[in-house]
Amino acid sequence: MKYILTGAVLLLSIGAAQAGEAHVCRSETQKVQKFIGLSDNTTFTCGENVKGNIPQLASQGWKIVQVTQQVESLGASPTSYYELVVQKP
Incomplete structure (x- = not known):
């Protein structure tokens, strides 16, 4: 049992050490x-510190994980924008 617990802790710490940026x-x-x-x-x-269009972000090593279109206002002149989630491994 002790060895299983030690192995689980080691696996979790390896994953945390390799965590990327998003x-x-x-x-x-x-x-x-x-x-x-x-x-x-x-x-x-x-x-x-991160800004650019999709080709620029990709060339900087960012992976696009999600793209959504958001509505900012619905009044007399509705507005919208896009939102990306990017990450580096």
């Missing part, structure tokens, strides 16, 4: 009437 990124807000959509030119801001 960020939630946001594009600029667009008016829905003039909505351009997602493209290679859409720029995302991911915290203070």
